Amino acid sequence: MTAADTTTGNAGLAIEQALIFEQNTDSATGVDLAPVPHTRRKLGALERKAPIGLPGMAEPEVVRHYTRLSQKNYSIDTGFYPLGSCTMKHNPRLNEKMARLPGFAEIHPFQPVATVQGALEVTDQLAKWLTALTGMAGVAMSPAAGAHGELCGLLCIRSAHEAKGQGHRRIVLVPESAHGTNPATATLAGYQVESIPATASGHVDFAALKARLRNDVAAVMITNPNTCGLFETECIEIAAAVHAAGAYFYMDGANFNALVGRVRIADLGVDAMHINLHKTFSQPHGGGGPGAGPTVLSAALADFAPVPFVVANAGAYGVAEHVGRDAGKAAFGRMKGFQGQFGVYVRSLSYILALGIDGLRQASGDAVLNANYLRAKLSAELTPAFPGLCMHEVVFDDTWLKGTGVATLDIAKALIDEGFHPMTMYFPLVVHGALLMEPTETESKATLDQFAAALLALARRAKRGDQAEWFKAAPRLAPRRRLDETKAARKPVLRWRPVESHAGGNGGTARQAAE
Amino acid sequence: MRYLPLSDANRRDMLAAVGVKSIDDLFADIPAAARAAARFELPNTQGELEVERHMSKLAAKNLPMSDAPSFLGCGNYRHHSPASLDYLIQRGEFLTAYTPYQPEIAQGTLQAIYEFQTQVTLITGMEVANASMYDGATACAEAAAMACRVTKRAKVLLSGGLHPHYRDVTSTSLRFLDIQCDALAPDPLGIEDLIGRVGQDLACVIVQTPGFFGHLNDFTALAAACHAAGALLIVAVPEPVSLGLVKPPGEMGADIVIGDGQSLATPSSFGGPGVGLFATREKFLRQMPGRLAGETTDEDGRRGWVLTLSTREQHIRREKATSNICTNSGLIALAFSIHLTLLGEKGFRHLAELNHATAVSLAEKLEGIKGVKVLPGAFFNEFAVTLPKPAAAAVDELARRCILGGVPASRFYPSYPELANVLIVAATEMNTESDIAAFAGALKEIVS
Numbered sequence: 032m033t034a035a036d037t038t039t040g041n042a043g044l045a046i047e048q049a050l051i052f053e054q055n056t057d058s059a060t061g062v063d064l065a066p067v068p069h070t071r072r073k074l075g076a077l078e079r080k081a082p083i084g085l086p087g088m089a090e091p092e093v094v095r096h097y098t099r100l101s102q103k104n105y106s107i108d109t110g111f112y113p114l115g116s117c118t119m120k121h122n123p124r125l126n127e128k129m130a131r132l133p134g135f136a137e138i139h140p141f142q143p144v145a146t147v148q149g150a151l152e153v154t155d156q157l158a159k160w161l162t163a164l165t166g167m168a169g170v171a172m173s174p175a176a177g178a179h180g181e182l183c184g185l186l187c188i189r190s191a192h193e194a195k196g197q198g199h200r201r202i203v204l205v206p207e208s209a210h211g212t213n214p215a216t217a218t219l220a221g222y223q224v225e226s227i228p229a230t231a232s233g234h235v236d237f238a239a240l241k242a243r244l245r246n247d248v249a250a251v252m253i254t255n256p257n258t259c260g261l262f263e264t265e266c267i268e269i270a271a272a273v274h275a276a277g278a279y280f281y282m283d284g285a286n287f288n289a290l291v292g293r294v295r296i297a298d299l300g301v302d303a304m305h306i307n308l309h310k311t312f313s314q315p316h317g318g319g320g321p322g323a324g325p326t327v328l329s330a331a332l333a334d335f336a337p338v339p340f341v342v343a344n345a346g347a348y349g350v351a352e353h354v355g356r357d358a359g360k361a362a363f364g365r366m367k368g369f370q371g372q373f374g375v376y377v378r379s380l381s382y383i384l385a386l387g388i389d390g391l392r393q394a395s396g397d398a399v400l401n402a403n404y405l406r407a408k409l410s411a412e413l414t415p416a417f418p419g420l421c422m423h424e425v426v427f428d429d430t431w432l433k434g435t436g437v438a439t440l441d442i443a444k445a446l447i448d449e450g451f452h453p454m455t456m457y458f459p460l461v462v463h464g465a466l467l468m469e470p471t472e473t474e475s476k477a478t479l480d481q482f483a484a485a486l487l488a489l490a491r492r493a494k495r496g497d498q499a500e501w502f503k504a505a506p507r508l509a510p511r512r513r514l515d516e517t518k519a520a521r522k523p524v525l526r527w528r529p530v531e532s533h534a535g536g537n538g539g540t541a542r543q544a545a546e
Numbered sequence: 547m548r549y550l551p552l553s554d555a556n557r558r559d560m561l562a563a564v565g566v567k568s569i570d571d572l573f574a575d576i577p578a579a580a581r582a583a584a585r586f587e588l589p590n591t592q593g594e595l596e597v598e599r600h601m602s603k604l605a606a607k608n609l610p611m612s613d614a615p616s617f618l619g620c621g622n623y624r625h626h627s628p629a630s631l632d633y634l635i636q637r638g639e640f641l642t643a644y645t646p647y648q649p650e651i652a653q654g655t656l657q658a659i660y661e662f663q664t665q666v667t668l669i670t671g672m673e674v675a676n677a678s679m680y681d682g683a684t685a686c687a688e689a690a691a692m693a694c695r696v697t698k699r700a701k702v703l704l705s706g707g708l709h710p711h712y713r714d715v716t717s718t719s720l721r722f723l724d725i726q727c728d729a730l731a732p733d734p735l736g737i738e739d740l741i742g743r744v745g746q747d748l749a750c751v752i753v754q755t756p757g758f759f760g761h762l763n764d765f766t767a768l769a770a771a772c773h774a775a776g777a778l779l780i781v782a783v784p785e786p787v788s789l790g791l792v793k794p795p796g797e798m799g800a801d802i803v804i805g806d807g808q809s810l811a812t813p814s815s816f817g818g819p820g821v822g823l824f825a826t827r828e829k830f831l832r833q834m835p836g837r838l839a840g841e842t843t844d845e846d847g848r849r850g851w852v853l854t855l856s857t858r859e860q861h862i863r864r865e866k867a868t869s870n871i872c873t874n875s876g877l878i879a880l881a882f883s884i885h886l887t888l889l890g891e892k893g894f895r896h897l898a899e900l901n902h903a904t905a906v907s908l909a910e911k912l913e914g915i916k917g918v919k920v921l922p923g924a925f926f927n928e929f930a931v932t933l934p935k936p937a938a939a940a941v942d943e944l945a946r947r948c949i950l951g952g953v954p955a956s957r958f959y960p961s962y963p964e965l966a967n968v969l970i971v972a973a974t975e976m977n978t979e980s981d982i983a984a985f986a987g988a989l990k991e992i993v994s
Contacts, residue, residue: 040848048657050657050660050661051661051887052661052664057891058892059890059892060888060889060890060892060893060896061628061630061887061888061889061890061893062628062888062889062893062897064893064896064897064900064975065900065975067896067899067900067903068903068904068907069903070902070903070906070907070910071906071910072902072906073902073905073906073909073924073925074762074791074792074902074924074926075762075764075923075924076764076924077762077763077764077792077793077924078791078792078793079789079790079791079792079793079794080793081797082891083668083669083789083790083891083894083895084668084891085665085668085669085886085889085890085891085894086887086890086891087890087891087892087893088887088888088890090628090630090888093630093884093887093888094630094633094634096887097634097637097640097658097884097887098634098637099654100653100654100655100657100658101634101637101639101640101654102639102654103639103651103652103653103654103657104639104640104643104646104651104652104653104654104655105639105643105648105651105652106638106639106640106641106642106643107638107642107643108638108639108641108642109638109639112644114644114647117644119642119644121549122641122642123549125594125597125598127636127641128598129597129598129601129605130815131632131813132601132602132605133605133610133612133613134602134604134605134606134607134608134610135601135605135608135815135816136610136813136814136815137610137611137612137613137624137813137814138608138609138610138611138814138815138816139611139616139618139622139624139814139816139817139950140622140814140816140817140818141618141620141622141817141953141957142609142618142945142950143941143942143945145942145945146608146609146945146950147608147609147816148607148608149603149604149605149606149607149608150604150608150816152604152607153601153604156604160588163586163587163588164586164588175680175681175684175818175819175873175875176680176871176872176873176874177872177873178860178870178871178872178873179680179684179870179871181870182870186718186722189722210861211859211860211861211862211863211864211867211872212860212861212870212872214860214864214865215860215863215864215865215867215869215870216870217865218865218866218867218870219719219722219723219869219870220722221722221723221724224864224865261575262573262575262576264575264577266577267577267580290576292584292586293573293576293581293584294573294576294580294581294583294584295580295583295584298579298580298583298584299577299580307873309873315641315642315877316642316643316644316645316873316876317635317640317641317642317643317876317877317878317880318640318643318644318645318646318652318655318658318659318876318877318880319644319645319646319655319659319677319678319837319873319874319875319876319877319879320678320680320819320873320874320875320876320877320878321680321818321819321821321873321874321875321876321877321878322873323819337718352957353960356960356961363718364714364715364717364718364721365683365711365714365715365718366684366715366718366719367680367681367683367684367715367818368621368681368682368683368684368709368711368712368715368806368817368818368820369621369622369681369683369711369816369817369818369820370816370817370818371817371818372818372819373815373816373817373818374812374815374816374818374819375818375819377601380601381597381601384589384592384596384597384600384601385548385549385591385592385594385597386547386549386591387588387589387590387591387592388586388588388589388590389547389590389591390547390549390550390590390591393547393550394547394549394550396569396570396572397550397552397557397569399569399572399573400552400557400560400561400564400569400572401552401560403560403564403566403572404560404563404564406564407563407564407565408563420564420566420572420574420575422572422575443648444650447648447650447651452644452648452651453648458861472549472550472552473549473550473551474551475551475552475556476551476552476556476559476560504845506650506651509650509651510650510651510653511649511650511653511844511848511850512650512844512845512846512848513650513844513845514649514650514842514843514844514850514851514852515842515843515844515845516842516852516854518842518843519840519841519842519852519854520840520854520855520857523831523838523840523854523855524840524841524842525660525663525674525675525831525838525839525840525841525854526660526663526664526667526673526674526675527660527661527664
């Protein structure tokens with residue numbers, strides 16, 4: 032089966048949609064603005080002369096365009112999304128409604144603080160929940176995402192070392208199973224990265240870690256639960272060894288969803304951990320963001336937190352915006368414009384209040400139960416990478432595909448035709464042909480059963496041994512079949528250009544936009 | 547609990563399938579002492595109505611711009627948002643999708659990113675743009691680091707017209723990379739000499755248009771001076787609506803243009819989330835941070851899009867990546883793109899004209915107040931005035947009268963007493979004649 036055998040290329044409800052630039056009706060617009068009053072001009076000699084080249088469309092065409100585009104997406108609203116380490120959970124619309132209250136949406140970051148007391152209280156209430164849930168001394172609220180929070184934590188650590196005359200420590204130890212942001216972040220903090228191996232059981236090799244803990248080590252970054260879906264059982268001992276060596280313990284909190292209400296990470300000896308509000312606390316992923324990565328800090332690091340932060344004075348909230356003035360001299364600087372990801376705070380606070388501590392504890396319990404249930408069901412055909420129970424996600428290797436000619440990628444693409452979003456593939460790197468699944472707590476047993484049945488059927492089909500060609504041709508039923516990523520990278524076409532280039536201003540050559 | 551579908555019967559069946567007795571047993575790997583220590587004095591679950599009441603009470607403690615004539619800018623602007631925009635970005639297929647790692651079922655997001663990238667190149671006059679950064683300030687820091695990689699130099703120069711938050715985020719991040727960051731003093735008159743400071747050791751100069759105090763500047767000569775010295779010119783554009791009326795940085799010779807798309811994309815929301823814009827020249831593509839959508843074909847030869855050139859990124863390159871960015875600001879980028887599509891060429895220019903005209907009217911009104919001076923120079927929709935008294939006190943007094951009358955420069959520059967009387971005001975199409983009259987009338991009383 033190939034593309035639909037229709038005149039239009041459409042297939043029923045699956046409708047092909049041209050680029051906005053190809054639908055351009057020169058003088059059309061989707062907004063009607065008031066006439067421009069006649070005034071002087073104060074633009075100097077800087078008025079724009081040449082046309083910009085933006086396409087014009089009337090409102091109905093715009094609404095249809097984006098509605099049709101949306102229909103080419105898989106989403107948590109439309110189906111099961113077991114992407115490991117991504118925590119694709121339900122996004123309650125209550126949170127969207129709250130973020131759109133004019134008292135939150137229509138406030139400006141530089142209004143007098145007396146007029147934004149409610150906003151500062153929202154930030155403070157969320158901060159208090161995060162420090163209570165983790166048992167940590169403080170929290171830097173402003174990081175914009177997980178990787179940004181990692182950087183915040185490492186910069187606090189570097190500042191603390193420098194304050195103690197330990198600035199010579201420039202090594203960060205990162206397990207080889209870590210998410211790519213960990214080593215990338217360490218580099219941005221001015222550190223060199225050294226990798227720590229994993230044991231056969233999927234944990235950090237504590238002996239190897241201990242052996243490397245010399246006085247040039249600034250920090251150890253460990254994801255816990257780790258990317259193999261396992262809790263680092265020696266976590267407390269690791270923290271003690273790290274501290275004994277004069278280094279700090281950074282815990283990557285990408286997988287905090289498994290721990291909420293079950294353990295306070297302060298009790299594990301952690302010095303800093305970011306919390307992905309867009310994973311654990313249900314800020315929608317929005318096709319790539321925005322998120323937020325508040326970073327909780329131990330007493331040893333809290334003074335180094337960047338500006339801005341909310342200060343609760345007697346009877347009123349204030350905001351510290353200047354290092355060495357309203358913020359202490361130790362604050363390492365600023366990471367983000369304005370007052371942080373406030374709209375995300377509103378959503379996450381609404382979510383946390385809705386669940387409450389009992390609901391949060393039930394949520395982490397159900398998340399771990401759902402993962403273990405999938406693990407138990409799928410083990411009938413698939414091979415778990417590690418023995419025993421898992422936390423909130425489960426990883427299988429590709430041993431079960433040996434000799435079938437079918438690869439992890441093919442299984443993922445076949446799942447698309449079955450109506451499921453594939454799991455995370457080929458990550459963590461320490462597991463051969465990894466299939467990493469995180470169902471989250473917001474999936475029903477019925478959904479898990481349907482998914483397991485589909486995946487088990489695919490597994491049995493693969494094991495017939497003569498099905499490689501069938502799998503390689505998947506997906507057949509999605510808006511697109513497999514896309515040529517090599518071609519995309521070899522001759523990058525990163526923007527539309529008119530078929531005939533009129534202006535030479537961009538120095539680009541004319542390029543055929545559409546075939 | 548309404549967000550949790552499992553029933554107690556489900557849980558029992560599932561625990562049996564797993565082979566454990568209780569959910570607590572699933573957490574046996576966590577040291578028992580740590581689990582036992584986890585006691586929380588926190589409230590329990592609440593219904594939707596109770597949460598709404600709680601949040602609404604907090605919202606009511608703020609004075610929103612929708613309830614007061616407001617003239618606030620400084621990198622965050624209030625514009626009208628077409629109703630269809632918010633509807634479209636709340637479609638679940640956009641709102642609740644992940645990063646488009648499975649392109650076959652993420653063509654909607656990918657095509658939208660490709661359109662966004664193209665729109666950003668068009669309005670800035672650049673050749674390539676990425677899929678977004680967190681915000682303008684972080685995009686600025688990324689651009690500075692990129693310029694250092696491109697030039698293999700370790701010194702950058704920041705204009706005094708650069709937004710102080712862009713300056714601070716950039717200088718913070720460069721400090722830890724051992725890159726020298728020279729930030730010039732605030733430049734309310736737009737008269738600083740940058741060309742004279744361009745040397746052979748400089749990786750880049752970072753300027754802003756319209757500048758933090760509102761000035762429009764032509765950076766063409768500065769670009770030439772930078773290029774002659776082997777340095778890059780980075781231009782920040784915190785108010786992209788200006789690009790509908792003002793010569794774009796690409797035409798001035800900028801090598802990297804960064805900005806924040808908030809003004810077109812999303813309500814102010816206390817300053818976040820916004821969306822960082824990042825555009826550059828094709829020759830610097832491989833040094834660019836952030837995700838990129840690129841065109842390709844599928845097995846049936848149909849056009850489609852994928853994330854591409856990911857060998858620059860952290861999940862492939864790890865410690866050698868151009869940035870650590872992963873989650874960006876996808877949904878806000880989509881909102882930016884939808885608004886630009888609704889506006890089109892005609893609407894975008896019209897909106898910019900309206901903004902400029904409103905700001906000119908405001909400037910004329912404020913100039914009529916004894917003791918108030920509009921600082922000289924060309925501007926778009928924002929400018930600075932000096933008052934005969936400290937601006938912070940005037941702003942607080944205006945707020946008591948329910949007018950959000952600009953931002954005092956002292957909020958950003960507390961250690962510059964000479965700026966104490968400087969007030970930065972912005973006007974957009976949201977400001978009516980009566981808003982302007984109310985503001986001017988109140989200010990007149992306050993300063994007299």
